[in-house]
Amino acid sequence: MNEFSYELILTEISDEQIKAVYREYSEDMIRSQFSYKVVFNIKNDKVIHFQSKTIEIKNCSNNQIEYTVLSD
């Protein structure tokens, strides 16, 4: 089955920033040329945007966040 996937993997959480890695997959094979790191500043604004998605960060701890995807 021909599938295309992408994901945003959480890599680091602090009070001011959330860091993640964007990855794409085609047929479960990673498309490494399309992987990149993403940093979101959340110090002043708890709503972040990635591609067409809007995400609200509700709570942060050192290794876990609570979030809501508001729209995609």
Next chain:
Amino acid sequence: MRRLQIVAVFSVTLAGCIPSQSDSSISLGSEVYTNYEIGKTQKAAIGDPLIRVTKGKFLITDVYEATSTDTISQKGFYSSSSFVIKKGDKFSVEEYVRPNFKLRPLSTSYPSSYILMSTERQVLKINDYYSNYPYEPTQKITFEKVLH
């Protein structure tokens, strides 16, 4: 989670008709799987996907100005070809050429928004003139079943 997402509306030309900007169109949808639900609060730890989206097969969800079958032909600048499609015929995405690609509605007012089909290889290519200059294929979509 699973949902059907309409991702694009393509302008096509009915075979035998004079091409015009208001010809019939096809809606293509794709099955989309996500690890989230809009409006629902969830948790993610380091190493977890904050967002994960998987797009599955494409499906013709409707054929406008058509009954059960239609013959569609190219509306672009490559060599012309045509074949019959039926409502419910499935497509699958074969290749994504550039990252973050999202099929956008191709307005019927754009004469260079087109689909290209090859009857020999049963391949339908979709090119996006405006966002992918100069005319590189952005996606290649293959018919799931032989139509001829």
